Amino acid sequence: MxxxxxxxxxxxxxxxxxxxxxxxxxxxxxxxxxxxxxxxxxxxxxxxxxxxxxxxxxxxxxxxxxxxxxxxxxxxxxxxxxxxxxxxxxxxxxxxxxxxxxxxxxxxxxxxxxxxxxxxxxxxxxxxxxxxxxxxxxxxxxxxxxxxAEPLACCINGLRNVGVELGDVVVILGAGPIGLMHAALARRAGARLVIMSEPNEMRRQAALDRGVDIACDPTKEDLAQVIRGVTDGLGADVVILAIGVPALANEALKLVRKGGRVNLFAGFSAGDMATFDVNLVHYNEIIVTGASALRRQDYETALKLLAGGLIDxxxxxxxxxxxxxxxxxxxxxxxxxxxxxxxxxx
Ligand SMILES: [Zn+2]
Ligand SMILES: [Zn+2]
Missing domain, CATH: 3.90.180.10 (Medium-chain alcohol dehydrogenases, catalytic domain)
Known part of the structure; x- marks a missing residue:
């Protein structure tokens, strides 16, 4: 063969x-x-x-x-x-x-x-x-x-770790297929607003076409300001890193409100390091989570969502x-x- x-x-x-x-x-x-x-x-x-x-x-x-x-x-x-x-x-x-x-x-x-x-x-x-x-x-x-179903199940695992709740404002960094799956799941999980940050124009448009509320170009717009503008100045409830750029970890910490949750979803290259403002995590009581692969139950959930057309x-x-x-x-x-x-x- x-x-x-x-x-x-x-x-x-x-x-x-x-x-x-x-x-x-x-x-x-x-x-x-x-x-x-x-x-x-x-x-x-x-x-x-x-x-x-x-x-x-x-x-x-x-x-x-x-x-x-x-x-x-x-x-x-x-x-x-x-x-x-x-x-x-x-x-x-x-x-x-x-x-x-x-x-x-x-x-x-x-x-x-x-x-x-x-x-x-x-x-x-x-x-x-x-x-x-x-x-x-x-x-x-x-x-x-x-x-x-496999990548969607991985996203379901990440979503569970970061805990998207009804009414949340969810920000996703990176509008690749994984970012778009996160956006669709966040919406299904009850997010009030789904905001995407993506420098590539084609991908920003793809996100808007698939129901994302705001698609921001981080090279031209001040993402933190955009988020504050729709959250009474507080910041997002959840930020999901859907692109494996280590420096973005610190950016994510600056985008969430006090008590906000961050998920480092995308994988990084072996040995990647990042510096971050430790006081952001400390004083703002930010919860930082990771994501690795999927569980069998996530796979079955993903298949059902896909088969039922709930995720396109x-x-x-x-x-x-x-x-x-x-x-x-x-x-x-x-x-x-x-x-x-x-x-x-x-
Ligand atoms: Zn995969
Ligand atoms: Zn085992």
Whole structure:
């Protein structure tokens, strides 16, 4: 079969590899749609290394059709449309046992430790089936929408950590696909105002088209002043960093009200450091939170929101490529011209 193989940092090629077959407890999917994640680009450029192997196949946001069922698998049959939560918790460590399986000490993931979805076929490991990570999707749900359940679930995890409440003013820094997902979820969670900060004009417009209240150009406008103008001078309730720029962490602290909450959602490059005004956190009693991966329950919630049309996934996919052009697709995703890039294999 064809697969986009990552041979080393900066070196990804489409090549023939052995087609996987199902061992006991495993499934083989024909990948129907995979979407490109910002993390894939960071891996490709050598800026993220945890869990990364060479050679390997990337792609952890995907859905497909079951084409082979391993011995002992009774819950799926050939032809089933399936999407898979790629993050597999061990279910045994201290974190798994206390409800924080997203930070499992023995966490493994498809697209990292297991080969991912930029390929014609994908093997769903037995471990993923045992932990219920594979989910049958409703007939007729677009595979592309199901692929987006993973990033949406990560956003749901971040949203829970930062605690968006009814009536909140939520500010999101960065209007990429993740920022737009946060905006849509914040709205569903009851935010009174959703404000986006984004220097790229195309992305600001995309945010406004998708229902964001205010889209601010931080290079030309004073974002803090805009926020104070709509919050009686107090500041935002919540700021979510949806772009991995360390210096923005301090900016985020200046945008929230006393007792406000900040979520450092986007990943940073290994070793990144930032300086921040410690007194902002101290005197303003600001709560700073992080976000890592997703829990199985987040994945199921995300799928239900997408299947029910409560989050419009289709509008996030702006560029589509065939698997044969997977390398091109990664380049397009890196260019910043696209929102979400999908790789299809019909
Ligand atoms: Zn992702
Ligand atoms: Zn664990």
């Amino acid at each position: 064809k697969a986009a193989v990552l041979r080393a940092p900066d070196d990804v090629v489409l090549q023939d590899v052995a087609t996987p077959s199902a061992g006991p407890g495993e499934l083989i999917l024909k990948v129907k749609a995979a979407t490109v994640c910002g993390t894939d680009i960071r891996i490709l450029r050598g800026r993220k290394t945890k869990g990364v192997r060479f050679p390997s196949v990337l792609g952890h946001e995907f859905a497909g059709e079951v084409v082979e069922v391993g011995a002992g698998v009774s819950q799926f049959s050939c032809g089933d449309p399936v999407s898979v939560n790629p993050v597999i918790p061990c279910r045994k460590c201290a974190y798994c046992k206390t409800g924080r399986e997203n930070v499992c000490q023995n966490r493994q993931a498809i697209g990292y430790e297991f080969d991912g979805a930029y390929a014609e076929y994908l093997k769903v490991p037995a471990l993923a089936l045992e932990s219920g990570n594979a989910v049958r999707i409703p007939q007729g749900m677009p595979y592309e929408a199901a692929a987006l 996934a289709n509008s996030l996919v702006t560029h589509r490529f065939e698997l044969a052009d997977a390398v091109e697709a990664l380049k397009e995703a890196e260019s910043g011209r696209a929102l979400k890039v999908a790789i299809r294999n019909d």
